[in-house]
Amino acid sequence: MTYGTNVTMTNEDGLALITVNRPQALNALNCDTLEELRAAVLAADKDPAVRVIIITGAGAKAFVAGADIAQMRGLSPLEGRDMTILGQEVFAAIENLAKPVIAAINGFALGGGCELAMACDIRVAAATAKFGQPEVNLGIIPGFGGTQRLSRLIGKGRAKYCIFTGRMMSAQEAYQLGLADKVVEPDELLPVCREIAATIMSKAPVAVMMAKKAINHGLDMDLGSAVAYEAEAYTTCFATADRVEGMTAFLEKRPAAFAGK
Numbered sequence: 532m533t534y535g536t537n538v539t540m541t542n543e544d545g546l547a548l549i550t551v552n553r554p555q556a557l558n559a560l561n562c563d564t565l566e567e568l569r570a571a572v573l574a575a576d577k578d579p580a581v582r583v584i585i586i587t588g589a590g591a592k593a594f595v596a597g598a599d600i601a602q603m604r605g606l607s608p609l610e611g612r613d614m615t616i617l618g619q620e621v622f623a624a625i626e627n628l629a630k631p632v633i634a635a636i637n638g639f640a641l642g643g644g645c646e647l648a649m650a651c652d653i654r655v656a657a658a659t660a661k662f663g664q665p666e667v668n669l670g671i672i673p674g675f676g677g678t679q680r681l682s683r684l685i686g687k688g689r690a691k692y693c694i695f696t697g698r699m700m701s702a703q704e705a706y707q708l709g710l711a712d713k714v715v716e717p718d719e720l721l722p723v724c725r726e727i728a729a730t731i732m733s734k735a736p737v738a739v740m741m742a743k744k745a746i747n748h749g750l751d752m753d754l755g756s757a758v759a760y761e762a763e764a765y766t767t768c769f770a771t772a773d774r775v776e777g778m779t780a781f782l783e784k785r786p787a788a789f790a791g792k
């Protein structure tokens with residue numbers, strides 16, 4: 532499967548902008564859209580010209596309003612399982628991309644949409660965005676990683692409160708809970724995400740990648756193993772030419788020119 536219909540991607544100045552593009556269904560994720568999303572993120576991660584990825588939703592109303600309920604309604608339990616595993620695989624792929632991924636949350640981020648945002652590294656929300664895991668309204672639970680990523684992000688009790696009640700939250704509340712990392716005016720959403728991306732791109736690329744790996748993998752380990760893993764990631768950075776350049780540039784009081792090596 533390739534992308535281009537339900538998921539589009541533009542690529543400029545090191546930034547891949549990936550858009551879930553089904554505004555007529557509030558960008559709901561059916562299986563084809565999940566496959567296109569996987570193809571787009573893997574292509575962006577492989578492309579040496581891309582340094583940072585932004586994922587957003589088409590239109591002003593929704594980031595992603597969840598898994599596609601119209602498609603899910605007719606599925607057998609085993610087909611439902613296949614779809615949930617597909618969503619989990621795609622979101623794990625996003626979480627594990629070498630490159631940083633910013634979610635630009637431009638509207639409803641519900642169910643699978645909230646789960647997609649949580650698989651990204653940084654979440655920037657328009658002040659008008661709404662978050663929630665409303666699956667219990669449909670007789671199901673979050674199935675694209677939401678029971679796990681939400682608990683890890685905001686804590687077990689708060690995740691249970693959100694998931695058991697299916698309540699919708701404002702961007703501000705999501706920010707207070709640590710679900711959104713920054714809230715901006717809607718017309719500032721993409722400019723702010725581009726600014727964050729530009730700041731990240733000005734840093735040593737291997738260091739950014741190693742930091743992502745250390746944080747992601749370390750959180751699945753006990754603290755002793757995690758800091759040991761951090762030391763290995765640190766050593767990888769130490770072996771780069773960019774480490775020599777960064778330290779030399781500091782001592783010579785000039786900006787560093789990183790080469791990604």
Ligand code: CAA
Pocket residue numbers: 555556557559560596597598599600601615618639641642643644646665666669671672673674675677
């Ligand atoms: N799947 C399929 N279609 C969807 C959809 C979804 N998740 N969300 C919205 N749509 C469709 C609507 O059916 C509607 O289509 P028609 O115009 O053909 O009728 C269109 O998008 C516009 O939606 P509304 O008319 O409902 O717009 P609204 O402004 O009145 O309400 C909303 C917006 C509150 C987001 C509402 O659409 C809604 O509640 N959507 C469903 C949210 C949801 O339950 N998400 C969780 C899905 S389950 C899941 O994600 C499981 C998982 O973890 C894997």
